[in-house]
Amino acid sequence: MARLIDRRMGVFLAGLFILTVALPMASSAAAGQLVPAYLVSLVGKYLCYALLAVALDLVWGFCGILSLGHGAFFALGGYAMGMYLMRQIGPRGVYGDPVLPDFMVFLNWQELPWFWLGFDRFWFAALMVMAAPGLLAFVFGWFAFRSRVSGVYLSIITQAMTYALMLAFFRNEMGFGGNNGLTDFKDILGLDLTAASTRTGLFVASAVALAGGLMIARWITASRLGRVLVAIRDAEERTRFLGYRVEHYKLFVFTVSAAMAGVAGALYVPQVGIINPGEFSPANSIEIVIWVALGGRGTLIGAALGAFLVTLAKTVLTGWLPELWLFALGGLFIMVTLWLPGGVLGAIETGLTRLRAFASMRTKEIET
Numbered sequence: 001m002a003r004l005i006d007r008r009m010g011v012f013l014a015g016l017f018i019l020t021v022a023l024p025m026a027s028s029a030a031a032g033q034l035v036p037a038y039l040v041s042l043v044g045k046y047l048c049y050a051l052l053a054v055a056l057d058l059v060w061g062f063c064g065i066l067s068l069g070h071g072a073f074f075a076l077g078g079y080a081m082g083m084y085l086m087r088q089i090g091p092r093g094v095y096g097d098p099v100l101p102d103f104m105v106f107l108n109w110q111e112l113p114w115f116w117l118g119f120d121r122f123w124f125a126a127l128m129v130m131a132a133p134g135l136l137a138f139v140f141g142w143f144a145f146r147s148r149v150s151g152v153y154l155s156i157i158t159q160a161m162t163y164a165l166m167l168a169f170f171r172n173e174m175g176f177g178g179n180n181g182l183t184d185f186k187d188i189l190g191l192d193l194t195a196a197s198t199r200t201g202l203f204v205a206s207a208v209a210l211a212g213g214l215m216i217a218r219w220i221t222a223s224r225l226g227r228v229l230v231a232i233r234d235a236e237e238r239t240r241f242l243g244y245r246v247e248h249y250k251l252f253v254f255t256v257s258a259a260m261a262g263v264a265g266a267l268y269v270p271q272v273g274i275i276n277p278g279e280f281s282p283a284n285s286i287e288i289v290i291w292v293a294l295g296g297r298g299t300l301i302g303a304a305l306g307a308f309l310v311t312l313a314k315t316v317l318t319g320w321l322p323e324l325w326l327f328a329l330g331g332l333f334i335m336v337t338l339w340l341p342g343g344v345l346g347a348i349e350t351g352l353t354r355l356r357a358f359a360s361m362r363t364k365e366i367e368t
Contacts, residue, residue, distance in 0.1 A: 002207060004215065004218055004219060004222060005215075005218075008217060008299075008301050008345075009139070009214065012210055012214070012301045013214070014302070016207055016210065016211060017045070017207075018206070020207040022201070023039065023040060023043060023203070024040060024200045024204070027039060030181075031350065035100075037196060038197075039200050040196075040199050040200055040202065040203045041271045041272075042205075042315070043203065044199070044203035044206045044267075044271045045271055045311075046307065046311050046312065047203070047206035047209075047210050047267075048138060048206050048209075048264045048267050049267040049268075049291070049311050050231075050304035050306040050307040050308055051209055051210045051213045051260060051261075051263065051264040051267075051287075051291075051304075052070065052074050052264040052265075052288060052307065053259035053288060053292050053303040053304055053306060053307035054210070054213050054214055054217055054289050054300055054303050054304055055073075055213065055217075055264065055292045056257065056261075056289065056291075056292050056303065057292045057297060057299070057302075057303035058217045058221070058253060058256070058260070058300070059254055059257045060089065060179025060235060060289070060292060060297060061292065061297040061299065061300070061303070062221050062226060062230055063227045063229045063232055063233050063249070063250060063253050063254075064150075064232065064234075064236070064296060065250060065254060066152075066153075066154070066155045066289070067155070067254075068155045068158045068159035068162070068285045068286060068289065069140075069158030069161045069162040070158075070257070070261050070285055071282070071284035072073040072133075072136070072277065072280055072285070073137060073248050073257075074133075074162060074257075074262070074264055074265040074268070074284075075165070075169075075275070075279035076133040076165075076262055077129045077130070077132070077162065077261065077262025077263060077264065077265030077266040078131050078268055078279060079176060079182065079275055080119075080125055080128040080129045080180035080262070080265075080266060081125060081265070081266035081267075081269045081270065082185075082269050082275040083119040083125065083130055083158055083176075084118060084119045084121075084122060084124075084125030084188075085182070085185040085186075085270060086101045086119075086182050086185070087116070087119050087120040088120070088185070088187055088188065089101065089102075089184065089185070089186050090187060093105075099112055099299045100112060101177075101182075102184070103177045103178070104175070106309065107172055109175075113175045115175070118159075119339065122188075122189060126266075128362035129262050129263060129265075129266040130263060131259075132262065133162070133258040133261060133262035133265075134256075137257070137259075138251065138254075138255045140161060141237070141250065141251045141255065142251060144157065145246075145247035145251050145254075146247050149248075150236065155280040158285075159282050162281075162282055162285055163280070163282050165280045166277050166278075166280030166282075166343040169181075169280060170277045176277075177276070178277075179277065180276060181274060181275050181277060181278075182269075182274070182275050182276070183276075184283055185270060185273055188202075193273070199271070200226060202267065202270055206267045209263055209264070209267055210304065213260050213263070213264075214300055214301070214304070216256070217260075220253065220256070221300070223337055225249070225252075228244060228249055229249060229253060231244075231245055231251060232250065234364040236317075265279075287310070287329065288307075290310060290329060290332060290333050290336075291303065291306040291310050291311075292306055293306070293333065293336045293343060294306040294309065294310060294332055294333075294340070294343055294344060295307065295343050295344055295345055296343025296344060296345035296346050299343070299346070302345030302346070305344060306343065309344065310329075310332065313332075314329075
């Protein structure tokens with residue numbers, strides 16, 4: 001197996017560690033709040049997006065599965081965490097019901113639905129964060145990959161899947177808050193969500209999850225399993241003719257990727273304070289693809305970098321000129337397609353290689 005932490009991974013993890021330590025310290029009152037406190041939650045949200053991008057890069061960059069449904073896995077993980085947070089409100093809700101969330105009381109629900117049972121326990125919610133999207137991906141992949149659905153056809157049905165889920169979750173009868181979703185969270189593990197220490201803890205947890213997701217993805221792609229995945233990406237039929245059960249490999253990596261996306265969604269929800277059916281929007285899944293393409297498909301680190309860059313640009317542009325954001329997003333996709341086939345990370349590495357070659361040439365000229 002190749003080294004688990006190469007130079008590229010080492011530099012990124014070192015930068016992530018510095019960010020994880022420096023940002024909370026700079027935003028603390030003891031340091032005189034060198035940066036606004038809200039940046040901790042904002043960057044924590046970016047870290048969740050980066051983990052989501054890594055999850056997609058694992059299946060698209062290394063196995064050739066262009067999923068336009070990863071937003072659904074992200075949202076399912078978010079809903080699982082949101083259900084736990086709603087159960088923690090108890091009698092502190094608007095209607096004071098110790099069991100039923102406020103939206104259920106408003107809609108005259110008489111008892112808690114069976115699929116909400118167990119979500120008053122954190123360990124159960126944490127399990128569902130990975131099990132719900134993982135199970136959906138397993139069932140979906142079982143039928144799709146065994147039927148040898150691939151390419152653009154697979155992309156279309158993954159997009160149809162997330163759109164169907166969005167429509168379903170908009171319905172009040174589903175028991176997930178309908179159009180308003182789940183919100184008004186109070187605490188997590190008994191800790192006040194509005195407290196600076198809790199927000200810092202969630203930020204650190206997001207950074208650790210990103211690092212862990214990168215290591216898991218790197219372990220998979222650097223192993224013999226990873227070489228088979230790349231072979232499937234480059235020549236699926238030839239790999240099948242060599243005797244490999246292609247559908248098993250695709251199913252495994254698709255399920256792992258969905259579970260990673262669910263973890264990203266679960267960490268995202270307590271930091272933004274809401275989860276609603278809008279997270280299932282197919283446009284969100286397409287945006288994730290742009291993150292990966294811009295950063296550098298098949299690099300893992302590039303996917304995380306792309307998520308940071310695009311979401312940062314979205315934050316800035318939607319604050320200044322919100323009507324231009326969609327045009328800018330389309331422009332980014334065109335730019336990557338025409339001029340940055342290796343993404344931003346590929347462009348940086350190419351530039352550094354040329355710079356080293358130029359420096360070496362200059363040194364030889366000086367010596368002669």
